[in-house]
Amino acid sequence: MKAFHPLFLKLNFMEYTLAAIRDGIIKQMKPEANNDIDISEEWLEDAIDMARASLVRKLVNGNDDFSGWYQTVMLESETKKSILIDGYNYELKSPVSVISLPGELMQGMKWKNVIHFGQVGFEQLNYNRVSMREFQEHKYHRFGNNNPIYFVDGDKIYIRGNGLHRYFTVSAIFAKPTCVPDYSIDESIYPLPVSLLLNLEIIVFQHLGPKVSLPIDKIPDGIDGTRIGSMNNALRESQREEG
Numbered sequence: 287m288k289a290f291h292p293l294f295l296k297l298n299f300m301e302y303t304l305a306a307i308r309d310g311i312i313k314q315m316k317p318e319a320n321n322d323i324d325i326s327e328e329w330l331e332d333a334i335d336m337a338r339a340s341l342v343r344k345l346v347n348g349n350d351d352f353s354g355w356y357q358t359v360m361l362e363s364e365t366k367k368s369i370l371i372d373g374y375n376y377e378l379k380s381p382v383s384v385i386s387l388p389g390e391l392m393q394g395m396k397w398k399n400v401i402h403f404g405q406v407g408f409e410q411l412n413y414n415r416v417s418m419r420e421f422q423e424h425k426y427h428r429f430g431n432n433n434p435i436y437f438v439d440g441d442k443i444y445i446r447g448n449g450l451h452r453y454f455t456v457s458a459i460f461a462k463p464t465c466v467p468d469y470s471i472d473e474s475i476y477p478l479p480v481s482l483l484l485n486l487e488i489i490v491f492q493h494l495g496p497k498v499s500l501p502i503d504k505i506p507d508g509i510d511g512t513r514i515g516s517m518n519n520a521l522r523e524s525q526r527e528e529g
Contacts (some may be wrong), residue, residue: 299419302483304463305472307334311490320414332495334440335462337489341482342395342459354479356401357466358457361385363445371418371439383452389465390441391458399459403436406453413445420497421446 293451307437308330315325340354363383369376376391391399397415404411414436421444441457463469478486 299509304476333490333494337486338478340489343417352434355477356457357477358455359466360406363452383448385443388442388467392461402457404453406455415525
């Protein structure tokens with residue numbers, strides 16, 4: 287629509303940050319929104335993350351490249367003789383290694399939310415991800431009991447077959463990119479492909495426009511449906527998560 291001029295298109299496409307996306311949206315909303323409504327930066331940053339979640343789920347079943355979504359962190363493991371999953375404490379015959387992630391992984395992606403997990407210094411070796419049952423039945427799983435495996439539960443990664451190795455790297459899609467250590471809202475690249483920035487901004491406007499009393503004719507209604515599916519479905523998903 288004529289009233290919609292995404293400011294991020296004026297940014298360097300190789301250096302867009304969460305702060306830049308947020309400030310661009312605020313500059314577009316402020317002149318049209320109800321002056322009595324305060325558009326807080328934190329509120330808008332949460333809305334941007336929700337819009338990103340709506341976008342990623344529409345791409346899961348396609349052949350899209352997710353390389354622009356992942357963040358890589360290095361983490362240290364600790365040894366445990368029991369693990370707590372879904373409120374039940376599992377006693378183990380042999381100790382396992384446990385890693386605490388900095389935040390929750392993106393949900394609704396099946397196992398595509400982790401692209402790589404392995405030892406520091408051996409980045410070419412990608413551990414095999416398994417189900418909880420396969421993890422428990424380590425001797426019989428399909429990769430053989432000599433190969434390192436892991437499974438993910440919430441913000442925990444459980445590892446077997448890693449020997450004495452304690453330090454690992456994980457490349458994953460986190461629900462909130464800011465959970466990653468040393469992530470800077472003002473300086474770090476926001477983990478979203480440039481090709482989807484316009485779609486993200488439109489979803490934010492569609493979702494927040496009515497809440498800040500933005501005139502209906504100022505809210506964009508165009509989006510590339512071949513990339514993310516139904517706009518209405520994306521909005522419903524983000525609204526369900528918020529509620």
